[in-house]
Each structure stands twice: as structure tokens, then as C-alpha cells.
Amino acid sequence: MRRHSDKDIRKAVKLALEAKWTLEEGKGHRFGTLRCSDGCEVAVWSTPRNPTTHAKRIRETVLRCPHETDS
Amino acid sequence: MSPATKKTYTFTLFVQGADVLSDDGLDALFEAGCDDATFGARDGAQYGEFDREAISFSAALSSAIHAMASALPGLEIVRVEPDDLVSMATIAERSRRSRESIRLLAAEQRGPGGFPPPIAYVDQKTRLWHWPDVAHWLTAHDKAKVDVDPEAADLVAALNAAYDLREHTRRLPKAALALIDEALSATRLAR
Numbered sequence: 001m002r003r004h005s006d007k008d009i010r011k012a013v014k015l016a017l018e019a020k021w022t023l024e025e026g027k028g029h030r031f032g033t034l035r036c037s038d039g040c041e042v043a044v045w046s047t048p049r050n051p052t053t054h055a056k057r058i059r060e061t062v063l064r065c066p067h068e069t070d071s
Numbered sequence: 072m073s074p075a076t077k078k079t080y081t082f083t084l085f086v087q088g089a090d091v092l093s094d095d096g097l098d099a100l101f102e103a104g105c106d107d108a109t110f111g112a113r114d115g116a117q118y119g120e121f122d123r124e125a126i127s128f129s130a131a132l133s134s135a136i137h138a139m140a141s142a143l144p145g146l147e148i149v150r151v152e153p154d155d156l157v158s159m160a161t162i163a164e165r166s167r168r169s170r171e172s173i174r175l176l177a178a179e180q181r182g183p184g185g186f187p188p189p190i191a192y193v194d195q196k197t198r199l200w201h202w203p204d205v206a207h208w209l210t211a212h213d214k215a216k217v218d219v220d221p222e223a224a225d226l227v228a229a230l231n232a233a234y235d236l237r238e239h240t241r242r243l244p245k246a247a248l249a250l251i252d253e254a255l256s257a258t259r260l261a262r
Contacts, residue, residue, distance in 0.1 A: 028097070
């Protein structure tokens with residue numbers, strides 16, 4: 001897996017993976033797509049306009065996921 | 072007049088009719104300047120969550136709508152959030168007051184009275200209010216502890232009503248459309 005160049009986004013991706021989301025690698029402007037076990041997904045930009053804000057939105061997406069995880 | 076200052080406005084556009092989350096879709100959105108949005112899907116509904124700098128909420132919203140529509144042919148907006156239907160908890164959150172103080176204002180046990188009535192009773196414990204009604208009331212009586220924007224609330228509610236109308240009228244038989252026309256004839260949209 002490639003490493004994202006932004007520290008906040010790396011942290012948000014790590015949070016998602018710890019919550020048992022998967023990361024599919026993308027190309028072009030899409031760094032990758034995070035998916036929960038059942039119905040949530042969020043695309044991660046390679047170079048968002050504001051990496052800190054983008055990281056925050058990814059984190060919120062993971063935290064508000066309503067679906068069951070088998071943790 | 073002082074030069075208009077830009078602020079960052081946060082809102083979400085739910086869309087259909089195009090694959091927003093594909094590599095091509097995201098590249099087109101990026102090129103259209105939507106790199107200030109985070110795109111995702113929840114239970115099959117695709118959305119873009121924008122953090123957009125602009126001189127006003129309506130400027131931010133309209134530029135985002137136009138950018139998404141121009142990036143992806145066939146794309147339709149279906150809903151704008153923050154939603155215009157709100158629970159007591161959401162009213163408390165948006166006005167930075169406690170739930171208890173909203174409850175007292177709504178029950179007219181405190182404050183000037185005339186709090187807008189709920190528009191839906193989802194179940195015994197859940198009532199829903201129409202946010203524009205509440206936003207106007209909070210502003211008129213200076214009861215919000217943070218700026219609420221009644222004009223933005225009206226815009227979002229009217230847009231969502233228009234998107235809903237578009238969806239519903241697609242399914243209606245032609246004969247029923249006359250009733251819709253009649254209802255709209257009392258609005259400023261009438262031609």
C-alpha cells in the first residue's frame with residue numbers, strides 16, 4: 001500500500017483500517033477508497049485542497065458509520 | 072462598503088445519475104474545482120461534503136451545485152444537507168443551547184412564546200420541526216447563542232422541496248400534474 005503524503009490523512013486512514021474498513025487503491029486524483037463492511041464508502045484524495053479538513057471529514061465518516069462491525 | 076469577506080461554508084449534496092466515486096468521476100470533479108469536497112456513499116446514496124469558501128452560503132452552494140453538474144453529465148442533485156427537518160436535539164445543537172432550554176422555549180414555559188409548532192410526529196417521543204420556521208423565530212427573538220442563518224435555511228428548504236417535487240412528479244400520472252400546477256400557481260414560480 002502506498003503511503004499518503006499528508007500526516008492527518010494517514011491518521012484518518014489508519015483509524016478507518018482499525019475500524020475494519022478496507023482500502024482499495026485508486027489512480028489519478030483518487031488515492032483510494034475506504035469501505036466499511038456494509039454500505040459506507042469514502043474516497044480519499046491524493047491532493048485535497050485542504051488536507052486537514054479532508055482528514056477530518058474522513059474521520060467523521062468512519063465515526064458515524066451506522067453499520068455493524070465485528071470488533 | 073467594506074469588501075466582502077469570505078467564509079467557509081459546510082454542506083452536503085446528495086446526488087444520483089452519475090458514478091461520482093469512480094476514478095474518472097473523481098478526476099472530473101477534481102478538475103471542476105471540487106477538491107474542497109469529500110465524496111462518499113452511504114447505503115447506496117452518493118454525496119459530496121463541501122467545505123467551500125465564498126462570500127455567502129448561497130454563493131458557496133450554487134457554485135458547488137454548478138461545478139458538480141458540469142463535471143458529470145447526467146448528474147442530478149437530490150438533496151441538500153444540513154437538513155430542513157430537525158429534532159429538538161438538532162435545534163439545540165444548531166443554536167448552541169441545551170436541549171432543556173429548547174424544550175422550555177418550545178413548550179412556551181420560557182421566552183416570548185410563539186415557538187413554531189412541530190410539523191411531524193415520527194413517534195411518541197420524536198417530533199420534527201421545520202428548520203426555517205425555527206431559525207426565523209430564534210433570530211427574531213435573539214435566542215440563538217451562535218449565528219443562525221434564516222435565509223440559508225429558506226434556500227435549502229426550497230431547493231429540497233424542488234428536488235422532491237421533481238422526483239414525485241416523475242411518477243405521477245399526467246392527469247395529476249394539473250393539481251401540482253394549481254398549487255404552484257400561488258408561488259412566485261408561476262409563469
